[in-house]
Each structure stands twice: as C-alpha cells, then as structure tokens.
Amino acid sequence: MRTPGKVAMSGVGIALGLALLAGCSSDSASDDSSAESGSAEATAEETASEETTAEASEDMGSKADWPETIVVAAVPSEESSSLQQSYEPLLETLREQLGVEVEFFQATDYAGIIEAQNSGKVDLAQYGPFSYVLAKTRGADIDVAGVMTDAPDAEPGYQSYGITRADNAEITSIEDFAGKTVCFVDPASTSGFLYPSEGLLSAGIDPESGVTPVFAGGHDASVLAVKNGDCDAGFAFDAMVDSNLIESGDLEPGEISTVWKSEVIAGSPMAISNGLPADLDAEIRRIVLEDVNVDNLIAAGKCTSTEDCGLTDENVWGWVEKPDSFFDGVRKVCEVTGSDNCQ
Numbered sequence: 001m002r003t004p005g006k007v008a009m010s011g012v013g014i015a016l017g018l019a020l021l022a023g024c025s026s027d028s029a030s031d032d033s034s035a036e037s038g039s040a041e042a043t044a045e046e047t048a049s050e051e052t053t054a055e056a057s058e059d060m061g062s063k064a065d066w067p068e069t070i071v072v073a074a075v076p077s078e079e080s081s082s083l084q085q086s087y088e089p090l091l092e093t094l095r096e097q098l099g100v101e102v103e104f105f106q107a108t109d110y111a112g113i114i115e116a117q118n119s120g121k122v123d124l125a126q127y128g129p130f131s132y133v134l135a136k137t138r139g140a141d142i143d144v145a146g147v148m149t150d151a152p153d154a155e156p157g158y159q160s161y162g163i164t165r166a167d168n169a170e171i172t173s174i175e176d177f178a179g180k181t182v183c184f185v186d187p188a189s190t191s192g193f194l195y196p197s198e199g200l201l202s203a204g205i206d207p208e209s210g211v212t213p214v215f216a217g218g219h220d221a222s223v224l225a226v227k228n229g230d231c232d233a234g235f236a237f238d239a240m241v242d243s244n245l246i247e248s249g250d251l252e253p254g255e256i257s258t259v260w261k262s263e264v265i266a267g268s269p270m271a272i273s274n275g276l277p278a279d280l281d282a283e284i285r286r287i288v289l290e291d292v293n294v295d296n297l298i299a300a301g302k303c304t305s306t307e308d309c310g311l312t313d314e315n316v317w318g319w320v321e322k323p324d325s326f327f328d329g330v331r332k333v334c335e336v337t338g339s340d341n342c343q
Helices: 004-063 083-098 110-118 129-137 190-202 219-227 238-247 278-291 294-299 324-337
Strands: 069-074 101-106 124-126 142-149 160-165 181-184 212-215 233-237 256-261 269-273 318-320
Touching: 069 083, 069 110, 083 101, 083 278, 110 124, 110 129, 124 142, 129 142, 129 190, 129 269, 129 324, 142 278, 142 324, 160 190, 160 219, 160 238, 181 190, 181 219, 190 219, 190 233, 190 324, 219 233, 219 238, 219 256, 233 238, 238 256, 269 278, 278 318
Parallel strands: 069 101, 069 124, 181 212, 181 233
Antiparallel strands: 124 269, 142 269, 142 318, 160 233, 160 256
16 A cells, blocks of 8 residues: 555655756756857857958058158258248148158258159159149159149239339340349249240240359349349249248348249149159148148147248148149240250
8 A cells, every 4th residue: 555645745745846847948948048148149259359460461461561760851942940840730631631741841942852753752742833734744653733822712823023123224124134133943943944935935035044043043143143243133932922032031112123024924833753652642742732731730739830830931721632633834934945855
C-alpha cells in the first residue's frame, strides 16, 4: 500500500524539478541573447573602427603625394625689406590649413620668378598681368589661382600713368616724351613697360629708339627718379603716384603731374603650378579665394583694417576668381607692340 505522504512529496519534487529546469532554460536563453547582443555591438564597433581607419588611411594616402614644402614667390612693387611680412597672412593660412612647410621667395625681378616657376622651384607666384602672360609664353605650366582686387565686388584692374615733374613745362602729353630720358620699371612689367610701350607707339614714338630708356627696377624708383630729375618722364602704376608714395612721405601732393593714362589693365594674378596633386591644387585655390582676404582676417582677429592686414605690398583686399582669358587684353597689346619682350 502506498503512503499518501510519500506520493505528495514525490509530486512536490517533480514540480520543483520542472521549475528549476525551466529557470535554467530561461537563464540559458538570456545568456545566449546577451552574448548575441554583445557580439553584434562588438561587430558594429569593429566596423566603425575599420571605417575610421579606412578614412584616415585614405586621407593620409592623399596627403602622402603632397610635397613637404610649398614655395610662394613675389616681386616687390617698391623698395621694401618687408615684402615677406606683407605676404605672411597668406603664408600663415597655408601652413595652418595644409599642414606643410611654406617658404617665401623674394625675386629681384619677374624674370627670376618666371625661371623659378618654370623649373618647378616655385609653386605659387604673384605676377603682374604681363609677366604672367610672358611666363605662359615661355612654357610655364601654370594657371590663375586668383586675381588681386581692392574689394570683393570690384573688377580687378588698374592703370599705367605717364608722369613728369609738375614744374616741367616742356612735357604736357605723352607725345612730348620723344627724345627725352624716360624711366620704365622692368622689361616684364605690365604698367611699367608693356602698356607704356603701346602708349608711346600710339603717339608715334619708338619706345627703344625714340627715347632714352632707363629701367628703374621698381614703380617707386621710377617715380622718384622723375621727381629727382634723373628722368625727364616716366611710367608707374596709378596707386604708386596717387597714394603710396604720398602716404609714405616720399612724395608731396602736386609734385608729380600725370600726363597720360592707359586703358584699364587686368588685375595682377596669383599663379599656381599645374604639377601639384589635384587635391592640393584645389585646396590652395580655395584658401586663396575664400580665406585670405581682409574681411576674413579681421573676423579671425588677425588684423583690424586693410592697412593693418597688409595683404601684399599693395595692401589689396584679397583675390577673386578669374579665367586665363581675363588676360587676353594683355596678349593683344603684345601683338600691337610687337615687342621682343613679349617673346
């Protein structure tokens, strides 16, 4: 005969066993779920890490082709020991944003810049319009990165002036330059030689044999040579006569008379070598056109005014985008003059 007590205990044992089995099964499922979740999270983290590494590797890969040093070059428009300082906002911004060394090369004339860029020793160079056209004519593989302007909405351009002393009664027009000692700036200067040559030819004067030519080396030197009587007449760009030398105290208002003005000349270009990696080329152009201008430099607290910012020795606002065809007017003047200096 079975004892009712034993039967009851056996039932409890079975129930407890089932409960424990169910609990173990639930815990096991929970552990499996946690493991799967952890595994998924780990996989996601690994994927994200791989993507970040890939992006970094891709970025490093693109910059691996970049040169360790970028060289920027310019020619002073006047005698100056601070030309590099006037380009420092550009140089500093290039260093900060490109993460490479940036050096400055001050050439004594445009021929020096043309030769340096043609041989691959200069990556970015500030030219005059004529020297830029001349550089391309002589085989430099360059393009316009930006053109100097005095304001973001101003058409880049300036004029060449034909000048003499205000008290020189013998010269009242460019026709009177015939037979005189005439100061030019540089054989590759746009406003200091090319356009003046066209002006003289239009007045019936050969710029080589119809005058006694003197190359002063700088726009300021040309003006001051006229002031001092070393040249009877001369040529220089407009701002040098109208403001630069007056503001520096080297010229008194009214000392110099302007007797001839050229047509408006296309602004001076910054030219970039086409041999740079495409992504570096694009970044340099962006920095020149978007970041290095008076407005942005003031906003960044790096300066307080156009004069304080000191962009180039001409105190320009910055650079704006223009195509190579912007300089076709210069090429046309070269055709008109037939000057050997255009070759």
